[in-house]
Amino acid sequence: MAKSITQEFVKGLWDEIPPFRLVLGLCPVLAVTKSVENGLGMGVAVVFVLVCSNILVSLLRNIIPSKVRIACFIVIIATFVIVVELLMQAYTYALFLKLGIFIPLIVVNCVLLGRAEAFAYKNGVIPSIADGLGIGAGFTLSLVSIGALREVLGNGTFFGMSVFGSSFQPFTFMVEAPGAFVCLGLMLSMMNLAGNK
Amino acid sequence: MREIIKMIVVLTVLSSFSGGLLAAIRGGTKDKIETQQLLFVKGPAIRSILEGCSNDPIVDRFKIKDGDIERSFFVGIFDGKANTFAFESAGKGFGGDIGIMVGVTLDNDKIIDIGVTTHSETPGIGSKAKTDPKFSNQFKGLAAVELCKVKPDGGEIDSISGATVTSRGVCGGVSNAAEIYKRLKPQIAEKIKEFN
Numbered sequence: 001m002a003k004s005i006t007q008e009f010v011k012g013l014w015d016e017i018p019p020f021r022l023v024l025g026l027c028p029v030l031a032v033t034k035s036v037e038n039g040l041g042m043g044v045a046v047v048f049v050l051v052c053s054n055i056l057v058s059l060l061r062n063i064i065p066s067k068v069r070i071a072c073f074i075v076i077i078a079t080f081v082i083v084v085e086l087l088m089q090a091y092t093y094a095l096f097l098k099l100g101i102f103i104p105l106i107v108v109n110c111v112l113l114g115r116a117e118a119f120a121y122k123n124g125v126i127p128s129i130a131d132g133l134g135i136g137a138g139f140t141l142s143l144v145s146i147g148a149l150r151e152v153l154g155n156g157t158f159f160g161m162s163v164f165g166s167s168f169q170p171f172t173f174m175v176e177a178p179g180a181f182v183c184l185g186l187m188l189s190m191m192n193l194a195g196n197k
Numbered sequence: 198m199r200e201i202i203k204m205i206v207v208l209t210v211l212s213s214f215s216g217g218l219l220a221a222i223r224g225g226t227k228d229k230i231e232t233q234q235l236l237f238v239k240g241p242a243i244r245s246i247l248e249g250c251s252n253d254p255i256v257d258r259f260k261i262k263d264g265d266i267e268r269s270f271f272v273g274i275f276d277g278k279a280n281t282f283a284f285e286s287a288g289k290g291f292g293g294d295i296g297i298m299v300g301v302t303l304d305n306d307k308i309i310d311i312g313v314t315t316h317s318e319t320p321g322i323g324s325k326a327k328t329d330p331k332f333s334n335q336f337k338g339l340a341a342v343e344l345c346k347v348k349p350d351g352g353e354i355d356s357i358s359g360a361t362v363t364s365r366g367v368c369g370g371v372s373n374a375a376e377i378y379k380r381l382k383p384q385i386a387e388k389i390k391e392f393n
Binding site: 060063064065067068071072075076078079082083086087089090091093094097 | 204229
């Protein structure tokens with residue numbers, strides 16, 4: 001019955017990749033993917049919070065009464081989010097300024113609550129870590145790929161480095177809000193196309 | 198009944214642990230965050246005011262208690278002598294407080310330059326107070342012990358067109374800085390000696 005640790009990890013990268021398959025946690029996906037750097041920073045923050053909260057929820061799963069489990073999950077998640085926020089302020093302030101409000105908003109990200117409820121509350125610590133890492137990596141991968149697409153087309157740069165040279169006319173639409181929706185929609189349709197074969 | 202007690206106990210213990218952890222981390226990162234904020238928010242203004250100094254003004258800073266609050270002063274060393282410093286004050290602008298960094302030379306009580314640190318003025322109009330050097334250059338060489346006013350109020354500063362309230366706010370901030378300077382000058386002179 002139990003899947004292997006590797007399977008738990010790998011499922012997050014394709015079968016249950018959060019924004020594309022579970023279609024969860026779309027708010028940061030749309031908002032912070034203006035560049036690869038922002039996407040990566042956000043992704044790393046989410047991986048940290050997800051792994052920590054999964055570990056704790058799984059450790060405490062026999063103590064937490066099921067009637068107040070959501071409240072407990074939120075307390076745990078919120079704690080780690082503030083930890084990330086403080087650490088980011090202390091060590092990567094420039095990134096913190098760019099991500100701004102979306103760091104505290106990780107608290108209400110459905111990916112985290114979803115994993116706590118659907119996985120960590122029912123499984124042991126080791127599979128929960130694997131699940132957290134896998135789903136987190138999938139989330140980061142999605143943010144980075146959307147970020148790359150938008151940054152390359154909309155700004156002509158990748159990680160701040162120029163890709164096409166100075167003759168390139170940036171497709172500014174892509175780095176603005178509507179571009180995020182178009183980009184996400186295209187990616188979703190591609191994923192479905194690839195998955196249905 | 199037992200279930201309710203269990204819920205209360207679990208939630209209480211969990212919340213207190215979380216509170217404790219956060220307090221510990223906050224305590225541990227407080228100084229670091231303060232330095233980062235100085236570097237990114239006030240740093241650019243400080244550096245442009247004290248341009249050409251041979252030290253790092255953000256490292257060479259001291260604090261003086263002024264009533265209930267502590268003010269930070271950033272020392273600039275020119276030609277091996279520390280007699281110039283920058284500090285922040287605030288004036289009322291159009292969209293809230295405008296933070297103004299003022300650089301003063303201790304020997305002749307003159308303003309060397311000013312710079313806007315934080316503001317919420319109208320982009321493109323009031324925000325010129327921060328970006329337009331023509332406006333901020335007018336403050337260079339003014340006496341740091343006198344109140345400063347825009348021309349319509351009987352002063353000598355040309356206001357930014359369309360942004361009279363912002364210009365008044367900046368002048369108010371510089372005037373506040375003059376008040377602070379007059380009040381704290383003896384302490385500043387005392388502290389700044391340590392950097393010579």
